Amino acid sequence: MQTHFYLIIIWFEILCSKRIILAVIPLTIVLTSMNLAPYIDHTVLKPTTLISDIHKLCSEAKQYGFAAVCVPPPFVKFAKQLLDSTDIKVATVIGFPFGYSAVEAKIAEIVLAMIDGTDELDMVINLIALKNNDWQYLANEINHIMPVIKSKDKVVKIIIESGLLTDDEIIKCCDLYGAAGIDYLKTSTGYAEKGAIIETVQLMRKYLPTHVQIKASGGIRTYEFARQLVDAGATRLGCSASVAIINGQQAEGNY
Numbered sequence: 001m002q003t004h005f006y007l008i009i010i011w012f013e014i015l016c017s018k019r020i021i022l023a024v025i026p027l028t029i030v031l032t033s034m035n036l037a038p039y040i041d042h043t044v045l046k047p048t049t050l051i052s053d054i055h056k057l058c059s060e061a062k063q064y065g066f067a068a069v070c071v072p073p074p075f076v077k078f079a080k081q082l083l084d085s086t087d088i089k090v091a092t093v094i095g096f097p098f099g100y101s102a103v104e105a106k107i108a109e110i111v112l113a114m115i116d117g118t119d120e121l122d123m124v125i126n127l128i129a130l131k132n133n134d135w136q137y138l139a140n141e142i143n144h145i146m147p148v149i150k151s152k153d154k155v156v157k158i159i160i161e162s163g164l165l166t167d168d169e170i171i172k173c174c175d176l177y178g179a180a181g182i183d184y185l186k187t188s189t190g191y192a193e194k195g196a197i198i199e200t201v202q203l204m205r206k207y208l209p210t211h212v213q214i215k216a217s218g219g220i221r222t223y224e225f226a227r228q229l230v231d232a233g234a235t236r237l238g239c240s241a242s243v244a245i246i247n248g249q250q251a252e253g254n255y
Helices: 051-064 073-082 103-116 127-131 135-150 167-179 198-207 223-232 242-246
Strands: 002-013 019-030 040-043 068-071 089-094 120-124 155-159 184-186 213-217 236-239
Touching (some): 040 213, 051 068, 068 073, 068 120, 073 103, 089 155, 103 120, 103 135, 127 135, 167 184, 167 198, 198 213, 198 223, 223 236
Parallel strands (some): 040 236, 068 089, 089 120, 120 155, 155 184, 213 236
16 A cells, blocks of 8 residues: 655755755655454355365465464364464354254254364354344353353354344343353354444444454455454454455455
8 A cells, every 4th residue: 555745845055046946756655554364264164165175275374374264163173283383273163054053953063173173163143042032042052052162261252143133132142142251242154145344343342341352254355344344343354255355355255
């Protein structure tokens, strides 16, 4: 990013000919962009994910210094092996993408992912329960899941699919999950029509406890939008277009 300024130099040549020389010199200042790589969970979650996709994902994560890779559960062990000599975290998804798996099924997924070596778990809440105003079910779900995750000191990100929720529902999620001791509240799966938006991140930041961080995901395809989400309060970004974003290119895709 380059911005041009002009340095104006006025020289009074008093002792000689008393001429006034006006020089306008273009001055180029390079404004450095914010390095977003440490905020990004470099992601591939498509149902047709190939081993070669995981190779590429992990290679790019090492090249650019992303915070984590987020992979389908069957690839956790493989990604962990590829990143073994790095500080890059391996994340996976639980109850993905719809969230209506039984609590017991989610716990089984969590246990298997932890056995395979995952560092972070991104779990979709039961949206059917939420939309039916069954907050007791949601409280029961998170209260059963948290001890399992924290027994192994893993990071948990709770996905609320904010694009499908009202502001009031988002605020209630901030209250419930903020009190449950989660690490991150995450906006979206990337599979709904509406992903992360700046106003939602701002709303979450307003109502979440300060110790709960925010992961924005879904529809992040440009550097500018990614930067705006960070400025709004997000400390992680779920992106499948991470490399294009870092390089300032327009990308396609949902996640």
